[in-house]
Amino acid sequence: MNERGMVVKIKRKTCIALTAEGEYRETPLPGGAVPRLGQEIQLAPMRRRPYLKQLMAAASLFIILMAGFLYLGETPPAAAYLTIDINPSIELAVSTAGKVISARAIDDEGEKILAEVKVKGRDLREAVGLIVAQAVADSYIQESGDNVIMATLTVASDAEPLVDLNSVYEAIKKPVESSGLVSDVIIEPVAPELRLEAAGSGISTGRYLLLRKSDNKGLQISVSDITSMGLGKLQKEKKLSLVDLVAGDDNDRGDVDNSQGQEAKTTKRGIYVERQKAAGEQTKQDGKVTISGKKQTGSDTVAEDVNDNASKGNGKNKNEGNGNNGQDKEKSGDNSDKRDNNKHDR
Amino acid sequence: MSREDLLENCRPFVFTTACRVSRRVLEWGRDDELAVALIALNEAIDRYRAESGVPFLAYARMVIGSRLTDHYRRESRVALSSVPLEPSGDAAGSLEYAKSWEVYWEERAAVEREEEIEEFGNLLTSYGVTFDDLVKCSPRHRDTRQNLMRAAWSLVEDCALFEELSHKKKLPLTELEKNTGIRRKNLERGRKYIIAMALLISRREDFLYLSSYLRLPFGLGVDKNE
Numbered sequence: 404m405n406e407r408g409m410v411v412k413i414k415r416k417t418c419i420a421l422t423a424e425g426e427y428r429e430t431p432l433p434g435g436a437v438p439r440l441g442q443e444i445q446l447a448p449m450r451r452r453p454y455l456k457q458l459m460a461a462a463s464l465f466i467i468l469m470a471g472f473l474y475l476g477e478t479p480p481a482a483a484y485l486t487i488d489i490n491p492s493i494e495l496a497v498s499t500a501g502k503v504i505s506a507r508a509i510d511d512e513g514e515k516i517l518a519e520v521k522v523k524g525r526d527l528r529e530a531v532g533l534i535v536a537q538a539v540a541d542s543y544i545q546e547s548g549d550n551v552i553m554a555t556l557t558v559a560s561d562a563e564p565l566v567d568l569n570s571v572y573e574a575i576k577k578p579v580e581s582s583g584l585v586s587d588v589i590i591e592p593v594a595p596e597l598r599l600e601a602a603g604s605g606i607s608t609g610r611y612l613l614l615r616k617s618d619n620k621g622l623q624i625s626v627s628d629i630t631s632m633g634l635g636k637l638q639k640e641k642k643l644s645l646v647d648l649v650a651g652d653d654n655d656r657g658d659v660d661n662s663q664g665q666e667a668k669t670t671k672r673g674i675y676v677e678r679q680k681a682a683g684e685q686t687k688q689d690g691k692v693t694i695s696g697k698k699q700t701g702s703d704t705v706a707e708d709v710n711d712n713a714s715k716g717n718g719k720n721k722n723e724g725n726g727n728n729g730q731d732k733e734k735s736g737d738n739s740d741k742r743d744n745n746k747h748d749r
Numbered sequence: 750m751s752r753e754d755l756l757e758n759c760r761p762f763v764f765t766t767a768c769r770v771s772r773r774v775l776e777w778g779r780d781d782e783l784a785v786a787l788i789a790l791n792e793a794i795d796r797y798r799a800e801s802g803v804p805f806l807a808y809a810r811m812v813i814g815s816r817l818t819d820h821y822r823r824e825s826r827v828a829l830s831s832v833p834l835e836p837s838g839d840a841a842g843s844l845e846y847a848k849s850w851e852v853y854w855e856e857r858a859a860v861e862r863e864e865e866i867e868e869f870g871n872l873l874t875s876y877g878v879t880f881d882d883l884v885k886c887s888p889r890h891r892d893t894r895q896n897l898m899r900a901a902w903s904l905v906e907d908c909a910l911f912e913e914l915s916h917k918k919k920l921p922l923t924e925l926e927k928n929t930g931i932r933r934k935n936l937e938r939g940r941k942y943i944i945a946m947a948l949l950i951s952r953r954e955d956f957l958y959l960s961s962y963l964r965l966p967f968g969l970g971v972d973k974n975e
Binding site: 419421423426429439440442443 | 889895
C-alpha cells in the first residue's frame, strides 16, 4: 500500500494520480500544500471503497425490495367497495380484513372531505364514522333540510356481506346523532356488477342505484339531477322518498317471493331508516326498520304522512317481522272496503 | 551501451528537438543547430542525475533547448557584444553556481511537466476521455493492465490502425482483437484506457515525463540510464 503516483488532475478534495504501474487512481489530496500537476505524491490506500459501494447498493436494494413486499402484503386487493353519498360521494375499497385500502372521491365535495380525513388503513366502520363526522362538520348535513345518507356495499351474489351492515349503520348514525341532527339512512347491498356499471357512467354506485330504481318506477329523474343535487335536495325537489325508492324495489321482489315461498331469497338485505325532522328524538329509536329481503311494508310511506304514527307503525312492523306484508295489504283492503261501504251508506 | 551508441541512438530525438526549437526543418551536415544540439546532448549525459526525478530525455531536451538559445544569441550581433549569460559546461565551477543551476532546472522541469500533463489531458479530451473515466476503467489487476497496455502498444505499432483511431476517434476493436488475441469484451471494457495509453505511447517523445514515469512493459527505445 506504499504506492506513489504522479498527479495528473487536481479536483476540489481529491486528485487523480497515475502510478508507475499505469493505474489511474483517485486519492484524497494530501495534507499541507496542494500538489502541483506532475508532482509525485503518496497514494492513500483506498482499494476497498468500490467494494463497499457495491455492498451498500445491494443492501439498499434489498431493503427497498423488502419494504415493497411488506407494503404489498399489507394492501391486498379490495374485497368489497363501500360508497357513501351524502352530498359528497366517496368510495372506499375494503380489504377482506375490513380495512380501508383506498379512498376515492367521486365528486368535488368528496375530495374536500378526503382532504380532511385520513381513512386509509383504518377499520371500515371507523372510516365511515370519520367521513360522516367530517360531512357534519362541513355542514353537508343540516338541522333544517332533508338529510339523506346513503351507503352501498358491494356483496357478491352468493356471499355474506363483508362487513355487518348494522355496524355500518351504527357508524353512520353516531356522528350524526352526537351533533343533534337527524338524517335518513339508506344502506344497500349491491352486486359488484352494479358498481362496475356505475363506475362506467362516472357516478357513485349509490346514485346509480337511485337512477336505476327511479327508471324502474318510471320517475322523471335525469342523470344531471342525480349528480348535481345533494340527496336531501333531490328528495325534496322530486317530492319522493328515497328510502321508499330504494326499499320499494325489495318490496316488489318480496311479493314475488311470497308467491313462491317466503324464505327463498334472503341474500338481499338492506337497512332503511327514515326520520322526520318534526318527529325528532321520539322517532329515533323506533325509526329503524330491518328488512329481511322478503319484507318491505308500506309503513315507511305511512311514516312520511303521519309523523307520530309513523313510529308506531314502524315499531309494529319490526315486532311483527315476517309475513306482515300480507296483513298490511289486507288492512288496506279492509280500509278500502270500509270506504266503499261508507260510500254505499251515503 | 557506449556513449557513441547512445548518441547515435538519440540522433532522431536530437533532430526533432532541434527542429522544434529552431522552428524549421534542419538537415544533418548543413545546419549548425544540429551539431550544437548533439553537443548539448553529450553535456546532458554528463550532467544527468537520475535522483532528480526528471527523465533523461526530458532533461536532455531542456539542455538542448537552452544551448540552442545560447547559440542563437551568440549568432546575433547584439548577443556578440553582450556578456554570455552562463559559462559553458565545465566552466561552471563554483558550488553556488551549480546549486542555482540545479534549482533552475528543477523549476523548469516542474513547469514542463505541468504543461505536459495539461497537454495530455487536452489530447484525451479531444478523444472524449477524461481522467475521471480513466480512474473508473483502469484495471485493478496488474495482468489485465499489462494486457491492455500490450493492446495499446500493438495499436501504435500498426500505423494503419492508429491512423484509424486518430481519424475516427474510435478504437478499431475487431482488428485489435485479431492482433492481440485479447477478448473483445475485455478490450471494450478497457476502451478508454487503451486509447489513453496508445496516445501516450505514440507521442512518448512529447510526453517524456509521463511515459518515463510509467513502468511500461517494454523499453521506450532509449535507455535513460546510459
